[in-house]
Structures are given as C-alpha cells and as structure tokens.
Amino acid sequence: MSRELTVGQVAERSGLAVSALHFYERKGLIRSHRTAGNQRRYDRDVLRRLAIVRMGTELGIPLSEVAEALSQVPVGHTPSAEDWRRMSELWHDKLNRRIVLMTRMRDELNGCIGCGCLSTTSCPLMNIDDHLRSEGSGPRRLMRAGEDTYQS
Incomplete structure (x- = not known):
C-alpha cells in the first residue's frame, strides 16, 4: 500500500471536496508535496489531520484555533489520541460555554x-x-x- 495519496483519494476518504482540501492547504492545516509530474500527493497522516479539522469545525471551533492546535503536532506525525486530548483540552471551556448557550437557546427558542x-x-x-x-x-x-x- 502506497504511503502517498492523490487529491482524489484524500477527498474520497475524508468526505471533503477537492476545493476544501486546497483551501485547508492554503491555510496551513494540511500539506502536500508535488511529484515529478507536478501532481499533488499527500502523506496518509493528512486523513487524521482532516478528521481533526472537521471535528473542530463541527464543534464550532474557529479554523484559526484548529490551525493553532494542529501546529503543535509535528509535520509528518500522525496525530495520536494524546495529541487529540491536548487539543480538546484547549477547547474544553469554550465548548462548555457554547453548550450552556445552545441549551438555553434551544429551551427558549x-x-x-x-x-x-x-x-x-x-x-x-x-x-x-x-x-x-x-x-x-x-x-x-x-x-x-x-x-x-x-x-x-
């Protein structure tokens, strides 16, 4: 199994559009490299990084904060459960506040x-x-x- 994935493979595996992958790459959340034929290739760790990006944004964490948290994970390192724990601790208080506000909003809508x-x-x-x-x-x-x- 190749360690490298094409942009199409990453899009299919992550459930994201190719344009979203290019956007996340421009924002520094993921990275690719180019083949001799100038085609984008991604290392497999990008799938875990994209899962973190998607989870963070689904939770309402601003993309800039997701990027900041991911910047603590070395390039080429597949984010681990420990990495996720550290990131989620950064967001804990903000998410608790959002839960309180959303519960109130739901109850008083x-x-x-x-x-x-x-x-x-x-x-x-x-x-x-x-x-x-x-x-x-x-x-x-x-x-x-x-x-x-x-x-x-």
Whole structure:
C-alpha cells in the first residue's frame, strides 16, 4: 500500500471536496508535496489531520484555533489520541460555554431571544421595565454562562 495519496483519494476518504482540501492547504492545516509530474500527493497522516479539522469545525471551533492546535503536532506525525486530548483540552471551556448557550437557546427558542429585545409582548415577564439594558446590548440573559436562565 502506497504511503502517498492523490487529491482524489484524500477527498474520497475524508468526505471533503477537492476545493476544501486546497483551501485547508492554503491555510496551513494540511500539506502536500508535488511529484515529478507536478501532481499533488499527500502523506496518509493528512486523513487524521482532516478528521481533526472537521471535528473542530463541527464543534464550532474557529479554523484559526484548529490551525493553532494542529501546529503543535509535528509535520509528518500522525496525530495520536494524546495529541487529540491536548487539543480538546484547549477547547474544553469554550465548548462548555457554547453548550450552556445552545441549551438555553434551544429551551427558549419559542419564547424569547434572551433579551435583545424583540418579544415586547412576553418580555415584561422576564425583563420588567427593560432593566437588562443597563448591562449592555444583545441577548443579556442567554449570554450569562452558569447562571439561572430566568434570573433577572
């Protein structure tokens, strides 16, 4: 089995479009080398790197942070479970905050945006006299991590 993969093989194995592979390469997330005939070839470790990129982006981690985490894995080294553990630790707090916010959003989706304030008919129940305006703009209640959702 060849250690090198063509761009088509990488696209098929990773489930990504060739254009996405070229984009990730331009961003420094993966790398290829050229054959004597000027064709792109990828080492097999690129599949694990792409899995990490896809997982990170699916979790909502900005591509720049995924790139920063991957920069800690030596070029040519297939990312290991230990490498993934280190990367996921970097994202742990951010993901926990996102979980809290998304849970609140899901639970309040039909009633309130967390006071921005677009639901003037129901908002007086949770934001009487628009007192949350003193905290600033945006969805104040939803943005409070770790607090009771209905706390005023």
